[in-house]
Amino acid sequence: xxxxxxxxxxxxxxxxxxxxxxxxxxxxxxxxxxxxxxxxxxxxxxxxxxxxxxxxxxxxxxxxxxxxxxxxxxxxxxxxxxxxxxxxxxxxxxxxxxxxxxxxxxxxxxxxxxxxxxxxxxxxxxxxxxxxxxxxxxxxxxxxxxxxxxxxxxxxxxxxxxxxxxxxxxxxxxxxxxxxxxxxxxxxxxxxxxxxxxxxxxxxxxxxxxxxxxxxxxxxxxxxxxxxxxxxxxxxxxxxxxxxxxxxxxxxxxxxxxxxxxxxxxxxxxxxxxxxxxxxxxxxxxxxxxxxxxxxxxxxxxxxxxxxxxxxxxxxxxxxxxxxxxxxxxxxxxxxxxxxxxxxxxxxxxxxxxxxxxxxxxxxxxxxxxxxxxxxxxxxxxxxxxxxxxxxxxxxxxxxxxxxxxxx
Numbered sequence: 001x002x003x004x005x006x007x008x009x010x011x012x013x014x015x016x017x018x019x020x021x022x023x024x025x026x027x028x029x030x031x032x033x034x035x036x037x038x039x040x041x042x043x044x045x046x047x048x049x050x051x052x053x054x055x056x057x058x059x060x061x062x063x064x065x066x067x068x069x070x071x072x073x074x075x076x077x078x079x080x081x082x083x084x085x086x087x088x089x090x091x092x093x094x095x096x097x098x099x100x101x102x103x104x105x106x107x108x109x110x111x112x113x114x115x116x117x118x119x120x121x122x123x124x125x126x127x128x129x130x131x132x133x134x135x136x137x138x139x140x141x142x143x144x145x146x147x148x149x150x151x152x153x154x155x156x157x158x159x160x161x162x163x164x165x166x167x168x169x170x171x172x173x174x175x176x177x178x179x180x181x182x183x184x185x186x187x188x189x190x191x192x193x194x195x196x197x198x199x200x201x202x203x204x205x206x207x208x209x210x211x212x213x214x215x216x217x218x219x220x221x222x223x224x225x226x227x228x229x230x231x232x233x234x235x236x237x238x239x240x241x242x243x244x245x246x247x248x249x250x251x252x253x254x255x256x257x258x259x260x261x262x263x264x265x266x267x268x269x270x271x272x273x274x275x276x277x278x279x280x281x282x283x284x285x286x287x288x289x290x291x292x293x294x295x296x297x298x299x300x301x302x303x304x305x306x307x308x309x310x311x312x313x314x315x316x317x318x319x320x321x322x323x324x325x326x327x328x329x330x331x332x333x334x335x336x337x338x339x340x341x342x343x344x345x346x347x348x349x350x351x352x353x354x355x356x357x358x359x360x361x362x363x364x365x366x367x368x369x370x371x372x373x374x375x376x377x378x379x380x381x382x383x384x385x386x387x388x389x390x391x392x393x394x395x396x397x398x399x400x401x402x403x404x405x406x407x408x
Contacts, residue, residue, distance in 0.1 A: 025051075030059050061256060062144055081286050091139050093120050098143070110136050157185040163324045164331065168390065171297075175393050180295050181395045185231040187385070188298040189334040193370060195221045195361045198349040216360050223366060225342070226280050227334055228288065230298075231386040231393065233379030235338075236288040239263045239280045240370055242363055243270035250363070257364055262371040272303055281310060285318075286385045297321050297391060299328050333385025341381055 025033070037045035037056055046053045095114055101108050114132045118125050124132060140146065174180070195218035204211045215368050226239040237260075244250025244266035248400035258264055263283045267276050287296075296311065300322045304311070312318045328335050349369050386392050 090121050114403045167324050178395050182231040184293045184296050186296045187333045188228050190226050191339045193225050229382050233383035235382050238374050241270050242266045257367040261375050293317050295319050299323050331389050336388050339384030342373050
């Protein structure tokens with residue numbers, strides 16, 4: 001029988017060769033494989049455990065870090081000091097920073113490490129971003145670090161309790177010191193309102209694979225609403241910010257929508273900036289219950305904190321109290337009660353007028369809908385956010401704000 005050509009024999013060998021399957025190995029199993037390789041050789045270890053020899057060589061470089069781990073912690077990777085080599089002093093300082101950040105759950109990425117490297121060693125500022133990126137990767141390799149998809153979680157209950165408790169103490173002290181009443185406690189917030197707010201669920205036939213709503217392409221077109229409410233259930237006139245030049249055609253157009261229920265203006269991105277804040281102060285804050293004291297609760301949005309002196313234009317009448325970071329979902333009355341109601345009512349209006357509208361929603365129509373939704377809010381709906389958070393001047397003696405209630 002004629003022998004097969006060399007090319008065919010190599011091809012048959014590749015087809016019959018047992019491929020090394022990918023398998024997850026814990027730190028403990030990796031050390032076991034490395035011990036076997038040190039006694040019998042990497043080739044033997046590769047055959048016995050079905051692991052590629054190059055992979056064993058990579059593990060061998062990290063062996064010194066893994067050996068330091070306690071036996072009960074060898075199932076997970078841990079941060080270790082970088083090996084000696086180039087940039088040894090810099091990497092040792094950087095490792096202390098990384099260790100502290102990991103301990104305190106501070107997020108780190110390539111950019112944050114590059115910033116820290118340039119801070120620790122100013123001479124590296126002359127290097128290109130690519131070179132600094134290579135230094136970061138070198139440090140990560142030597143320190144047994146890697147990139148992993150992150151999962152965001154909220155504060156632990158204990159942390160939130162302390163933050164909320166401190167703010168409530170400050171709020172109660174301010175109210176008692178200046179003798180504020182519910183009619184003098186306000187909340188300011190901004191929220192985005194899309195032109196089209198489609199419902200998440202619609203009625204369709206059972207068994208249908210899809211439920212399709214034909215949009216007019218305005219789902220991403222938004223206005224910003226600046227809302228101001230009072231603890232006794234009174235709501236002030238909202239300011240609606242449309243996208244457009246503040247001195248152009250759109251600004252003149254939307255000013256024509258102003259009436260007793262709403263005030264409109266324009267900004268290049270439909271955001272709240274310094275110019276919009278000044279308009280709100282002149283058109284809403286100063287005209288809403290003038291000569292009355294106001295304690296305004298608001299979040300720590302940069303436009304608020306940087307321009308607090310403008311908001312407190314009269315120190316005797318106006319006082320601002322900022323909410324702690326990351327607590328608006330629990331302490332901001334507008335977020336808890338009003339904002340979602342406004343969006344829900346706008347969604348109902350969109351569904352109601354869906355079959356009647358053959359063209360895009362105009363700015364005037366959007367302003368009308370927001371005004372109709374805002375004026376339709378009842379006193380109970382407005383003050384429910386204050387009652388749920390406990391941000392009231394007078395509370396019933398039997399009313400105790402428990403953590404579980406706030407969390408709900």
